[in-house]
Amino acid sequence: MIQNVWKKFDEIELSHSSVHYLMAIHTLVTTQGYARSIDISNYLGLTRGSVSITVNKLVAKGYIIEDKNRFFKLSDTGKQLVNAVLSKRRLFERLLSEIMLVNPAIAEEDACKIEHLVTKESSAKILSFMGFYLSDDPKAIAFRKAFSEYNYNCTHQDEHCDVCELECYFAGNENYFRQEK
Amino acid sequence: MIQNVWKKFDEIELSHSSVHYLMAIHTLVTTQGYARSIDISNYLGLTRGSVSITVNKLVAKGYIIEDKNRFFKLSDTGKQLVNAVLSKRRLFERLLSEIMLVNPAIAEEDACKIEHLVTKESSAKILSFMGFYLSDDPKAIAFRKAFSEYNYNCTHQDEHCDVCELECYFAGNENYFRQEK
DNA sequence: TTTAATTGTTTGATATATAAAACAAAAGTA
DNA sequence: TACTTTTGTTTTATATATCAAACAATTAAA
16 A cells, blocks of 8 residues: 555656646736746746746646747646645645644745645645634634643653654654744 | 745655655565565565665665665664654644544545655644644543534635635535545 | 576666757847 | 847756666575
8 A cells, every 4th residue: 555655646647847837837927917938937947948848848738828929828727737736735834834833934835845745635624624723613712722822742751642653753852842922 | 935945845855766765674674574675676666677776876875774685774864764754654644634534545645745745843833733632631622522513615605715815726626525424 | 506586787768857058039229 | 120139949968767678696496
């Protein structure tokens, strides 16, 4: 089972790199109204040559549309993909920063690394959880308040830990749990 | 900012692939007591040639130690890396399955895809959250009970959504939120 | 011990993603 | 229009990760 799951990493529809070409076009079109090859190069910090090759492949694959003046925009497929990735990024960023209380910069970084890898199933469940967690339900309000006053401390010596199973990767790293306020 | 974060994906200490060679050795040594090149090939489903090349690189980099009979084991560095990755995998698997109520098979799959990418910072905060969430604190107990009876429904038409910001990737996918019991 | 099977390495090939540099085409300027 | 700059493409090269097949070495079996 697990032996085979890790390869799925590479079976993702598009590579991490290609997804970011699409994201770049989305951002450029949204912010400056258009996206030429050179704009993508500058935005992603890649050479014109590299961008030319990859963008043309993505045009061939139907994710990007090129007009007669060589301006690019996303196809419907491309838009769908970008919307999915952006939704997941936003979701994870908020999960980490607003609920887990991770430093926002780290939350953003981690969300960006995993955004295109996480399934829709997990994402939807997280959305559902957040829906309740952030709601006005008294149980949610009470929990949030209690958690904000809580400080986990995994000394994790001999006694059993509620959360970990094996040797604790975090033992002796109490500072990692502290909430900077 | 974000433009540059995505490249960090490739700045991870070892590639996803290499990490899994180390994980394979860990598993093989743990379960059958030793790990030869052929065992790694069989376990990962790769050819002997590919394994030979990559394992020798990882030996050169100091993650793996080879004895005179060509049996492999992890160096201390290798063990540390594997422990970190396993801890994160376990953590995410539990976060998704036990807290977000994601189907366990999907939780495992997603955890396996992101295990080596997530920072220690985020992981520690998740551990902290889980420590409280799964505790005997009455607020936690009350929340868990209430959430297990909750069913999110993102109709997300015109009105504002508590959770999403832009166009909802999940709108019209109510079935994704349903908890199979 | 000689042969056969298994295991490990090397080589040649493919695919992706990149850079650098040469080249071509388009756009802007004098 | 002619020249210059900018933009895009192509080519050559590098790095990773893989396979298949040839080859070598080790191990097991007859």
